[in-house]
Amino acid sequence: MMSVVELSASVGQVLIASGSSDEGGNIGLVFLASGFIFYAVVYFMYRNVDKRHKHESETESSLHNLQERDTFVRSMTGLSNRRMNGANESAVRGALRKFF
């Protein structure tokens, strides 16, 4: 039964990935994948396999003696992605919860 969940999650990821390039065509894709999306939404609501303690934001912390250095490198034009490639400023690596 887990394969249905994995498939549903994959469909969701495909939809998200295609979101930046062609948003008009996504309406049809959403309807085509509606059964998988429905399954995934209900599964996550009942089983909460994605839930975890958000230690990165829920743990108290304070910064001191902050030094900031920002150096202009170059301007870029004609980029097709909305986000920077490989952006990882919000990466979380210490979560104990594993998905599948």
Added chain:
Amino acid sequence: MSAVDPNNEADAADQVINTDGGAKDGLAKCERCGATEISLNVATGMLRCSFCRHEWSSENAVEAFDLNGDIGKLVGLTVGSGSADILPSTEEVLTFKCSACGAEVVIDTNHGTQARCHWCRNKLSMNQQVANGAVPDMILPFKLTKEAAVAKISAFVKKRQFFAHPKFKQEFNAENVMGVYLPYMVVDINAHARLSGQGEHQTRSYTVKNGDKDETRYDADLYDVEREFDIHVNDLTVESSSARLDQNASQNTNNIINAIMPFDVENSVRYDSNYLAGFTSERRDSNLDVLSPIAHTQAEDVVRHRVQDTLKFYDRGVRWQSEQVDVAGQRWVSAYLPVWLYSYQQKKSNGKSFLHYVAVNARTGETMGSVPINQGKLLLVSGIVQVVGTIVAVVLTVVGI
């Protein structure tokens, strides 16, 4: 992350906070009437004698052991005496002599630190720390009553009735909830961080034609970005039971218990076994060598999250290429934290069983759970949704939307 290595003898336990000074094993008596029938009054958060109704409280652990001291002054490794490494040779089932009648009483530390003398009916408590992880440095008493926990669990399950497994619906009874003290390590970290990489700031977005399609393009400025700072991480909390550390959601539902954190650990008190009366407990079985890498990786996550406030200019994101976090000092304290736990063992058709939890944080009331699903019903409804969705998609294509 480079850190003080607890496995290295030179580094190990620069300082030990003695947290069981004055603690005594045996009969813990009410100071007013001498009875040993003492338990937590959840409504007041104080210990209460069942005979004379006298109430009192243990000293706040944070104040007693100066755990609120300036994290910036932490140097090296500081551990509470109740967080010391567990020695494999230490017995889990301990025998005490009842000082009231002289009989020998056995305490199974896997599930608690109290037992009743079979002869004189007095209660014996274990408050001194032995190297088996049973007595922590501090304990956070239950604050939420069982009635409140039952109401929260019932409400949580009620919202998930339609696709719930019929056997679960038939057998569910929130009154079966158990009060459990689970073992955790509470960690303060004093670190110096230096992150460097690149960030992008969007300067323009516009639409271009690619064949028949309109596509969006972006212009952006690229910057080298560097942040250097000291960071004080306060009360990072990590499970210290090996069973709870395993959070593979396809194998168990331990992530549910993880999700109800955080706790207000600053309100913890000095350990007294009487707080466990009427509840059960799970013994710590993991040492710092196992828990340090977890805590340090989570501290790095805190560092990355905390510095985001300084990166708002980079609306297209930042790619850190180097993250150096040097731990100058750390303080580890073990704690029992209170959880109301409803568990349900689901027997699957393949003969295997799967344990579902609905857990309530017994301080904040935060509730999370896993409800067994009626897969047949969900697949049927999902199939119907799929058929309808496909018809709509075909109609949209024909119409040309």
